[in-house]
Amino acid sequence: MGRVLPDAKVRTFREKGYVTVPRFFTAEQIQAVDDYLVRNADVKWTDKNDDPLREAHYLHRPIYDICTLPKLLDAVEQLIGPDLVLLYSHIINKKPGGGLGVRWHQDGPYWPRIEPKIAVSAWIALDDADVENGCMQVIPGSHAGHVDLGQSETADRDLIQDHAIALPDGVVDDSKAENVILRRGDVSFHDSYIVHGSQPNRSTRRRAALVVRFVPSATRIQPRPDRKQYLVRGRPVENGNVYMRFGE
Numbered sequence: 001m002g003r004v005l006p007d008a009k010v011r012t013f014r015e016k017g018y019v020t021v022p023r024f025f026t027a028e029q030i031q032a033v034d035d036y037l038v039r040n041a042d043v044k045w046t047d048k049n050d051d052p053l054r055e056a057h058y059l060h061r062p063i064y065d066i067c068t069l070p071k072l073l074d075a076v077e078q079l080i081g082p083d084l085v086l087l088y089s090h091i092i093n094k095k096p097g098g099g100l101g102v103r104w105h106q107d108g109p110y111w112p113r114i115e116p117k118i119a120v121s122a123w124i125a126l127d128d129a130d131v132e133n134g135c136m137q138v139i140p141g142s143h144a145g146h147v148d149l150g151q152s153e154t155a156d157r158d159l160i161q162d163h164a165i166a167l168p169d170g171v172v173d174d175s176k177a178e179n180v181i182l183r184r185g186d187v188s189f190h191d192s193y194i195v196h197g198s199q200p201n202r203s204t205r206r207r208a209a210l211v212v213r214f215v216p217s218a219t220r221i222q223p224r225p226d227r228k229q230y231l232v233r234g235r236p237v238e239n240g241n242v243y244m245r246f247g248e
């Protein structure tokens with residue numbers, strides 16, 4: 001493994017539950033994802049499984065290649081260890097001009113298929129993300145102790161869900177929120193228990209990201225016929241997980 005994250009960045013991730021890393025990807029690497037997004041942004045779908053922006057790494061080599069870039073895996077290895085499974089990817093396209101944000105939530109408790117729910121998400125900025133266009137917001141330190149804070153499904157839509165998953169009122173002290181401000185090509189890593197969300201995009205600029213989720217191979221992953229997981233580094237553990245190779 002190469003050490004791509006300075007120790008101070010790893011410490012910040014442990015203490016705050018997230019960390020930002022500038023200029024992580026090259027312009028060419030980001031362009032490959034951007035080209036895919038532009039081609040697929042307006043595809044109409046009814047079943048979420050047909051949304052080409054979800055799990056694009058199953059079928060599209062350039063997206064798989066970014067999700068498994070050795071430099072990215074090096075960084076993730078520093079955060080959750082050497083045996084890495086690529087669990088999910090999602091290109092989140094927050095279009096300009098209002099629209100929806102993402103309610104305060106934690107990722108781990110939202111993933112019933114995995115146990116334990118220790119994961120890291122790499123949020124790869126395809127555009128500059130700032131307050132005006134609805135950058136991600138986090139409550140630093142809210143991952144501490146990996147406590148499930150009791151989110152549930154709501155009646156309202158958000159950018160991700162028809163029935164947004166949201167933490168109950170009163171659980172989140174949003175005066176503590178930090179804005180995750182990134183430039184195109186930067187990345188932030190967040191822990192699966194950190195409280196996070198985002199505001200609508202009130203600008204005239206797109207705010208898109210490729211979000212890639214990794215778990216250690218010690219995680220037990222319940223199979224689902226429409227989901228694939230890939231052992232992308234290190235060794236499997238005898239726990240019944242089934243891994244695919246690209247193209248299978």
Ligand SMILES: O=C(O)CCC(=O)C(=O)O
Binds near residue numbers: 198
């Ligand atoms: O991109 C956003 O606004 C929210 C992203 C998010 O919830 C996540 O990556 O877990």
